[in-house]
Amino acid sequence: MEKLMPYFPLSARVKKDDIVSLVIAIVVYVVVAIILGVILGFIGIIPIVGIIARIVSALVWIYEVVGIVLAIWTFIK
DSSP, X not given: OTTTGGGOHHHHTOOTTOHXXXXXXXXXXXXXXXXXXXXXXXXXXXXXXXXXXXXXXXXXXXXXXXXXXXXXXXXXX
């Protein structure tokens, strides 16, 4: 898990037993996911670019989920 933390700086800032830092990290991940989802949704209307937008959207979703899991893991650990 420690090798992943440089790629998820927001999750690395979560402190053990500090609920505020955990909530802030989760909220930021969710807000970024919503904003990028809306932007990629609009871009996805274009036929060829839509395929690329769906791939990018899936990768962003995976990044967000891993970031939230790492934040929770850091909080519990």
